[in-house]
Amino acid sequence: MKPSARACPLLIAALLPLSACGIPETGVVEAGEPATGVLDPGVTSAPSESVPEAVPLVKVPLYFVEDGSLVAVDRTVPGSTDLGSTVLLLFNGPDGKERGRGLTTELPPAAAAPTIRTDGTGVNVQLPRSAGILTDTAVDQLACTVAVARLRQDPALGSAQVTVEQPGGRLAGRSSDDCPSGADRETPGDPGTAETVPAPDTGEGVGGTGGTGG
Numbered sequence: 001m002k003p004s005a006r007a008c009p010l011l012i013a014a015l016l017p018l019s020a021c022g023i024p025e026t027g028v029v030e031a032g033e034p035a036t037g038v039l040d041p042g043v044t045s046a047p048s049e050s051v052p053e054a055v056p057l058v059k060v061p062l063y064f065v066e067d068g069s070l071v072a073v074d075r076t077v078p079g080s081t082d083l084g085s086t087v088l089l090l091f092n093g094p095d096g097k098e099r100g101r102g103l104t105t106e107l108p109p110a111a112a113a114p115t116i117r118t119d120g121t122g123v124n125v126q127l128p129r130s131a132g133i134l135t136d137t138a139v140d141q142l143a144c145t146v147a148v149a150r151l152r153q154d155p156a157l158g159s160a161q162v163t164v165e166q167p168g169g170r171l172a173g174r175s176s177d178d179c180p181s182g183a184d185r186e187t188p189g190d191p192g193t194a195e196t197v198p199a200p201d202t203g204e205g206v207g208g209t210g211g212t213g214g
Contacts, residue, residue, distance in 0.1 A: 055079055061148040062090050063141045063179070064103040070140055070180045071103055072148070083116045086149045087125070090141065106138040116146070121157050123150050126165040136172075139164050143174030151176055 059074040060081050075089065075098075091110035094103040112128040123146050127134070134142070143162040150160040160176040 060086050060089060061145060061152065062086075063144045063148075064094050064098060064105050065137060065141065066101075066103055068137070070137070070144065072144070072180050073098060073103070081149075083118070083123070083146060083149055083153070084113060086145060087114055087116065087142070090145045105141065106135050107141055108132060118150065121150075121160050123147070123160060123162045124165060125162060127167060129167045131167065133166055133168070133170065134164070134172075139172045140174065140179075143172070144176070144179035147174065147176035147179055 055078040057076050057078055058080060059076055062073055062075055064071050064073060075095065077089070081089075088110055090105075091107050093105045093107070093109070108131060110128075111130040114128060114131070115126040117124045117126075125142060125146055143164055147160040147162045150162075151157060162174045162176075164172045164174070166172070
């Protein structure tokens, strides 16, 4: 008998137990979902194709000075702002574009952030001791900036009353009704326009309520 003939019965006998147990004779049987989270060696994951969300632009009302008069401007900044961050922007003074238009400020640089409290239409701004005593024009800048920003937070208020508390207990009150308008004329991307409106000549700053104290 040839060797190949003798090998066939032996091979058939070896395969019979495997077939009886349900084990496939040849090939690979795939079952279930493909594995995830594991990459083959040398394969890197594809970069994320998600597009980052665009940061919205907002207009922040600020009051500066030109030739002794208050000037209302809108500065376009990315992201949202609250009263505290708006006041810090004001204390930092005009930016390059605003200085190029001749705008100045009478507010000193802020070494510390003021404390701001709101109660309906009323807003109290407590200045840190490092701020010193402000001029009437500086108080006008601060109060009008806060008042207009407060109304943009809640237009339903109609008006806002701002009290500026300076070191030593000096108080100065201002109303949004007496603040120069024009801050809403600048739009995002626009070089910007500023409307100069002289403050009422009351001798006590905007609104005539003036500051008090010894």
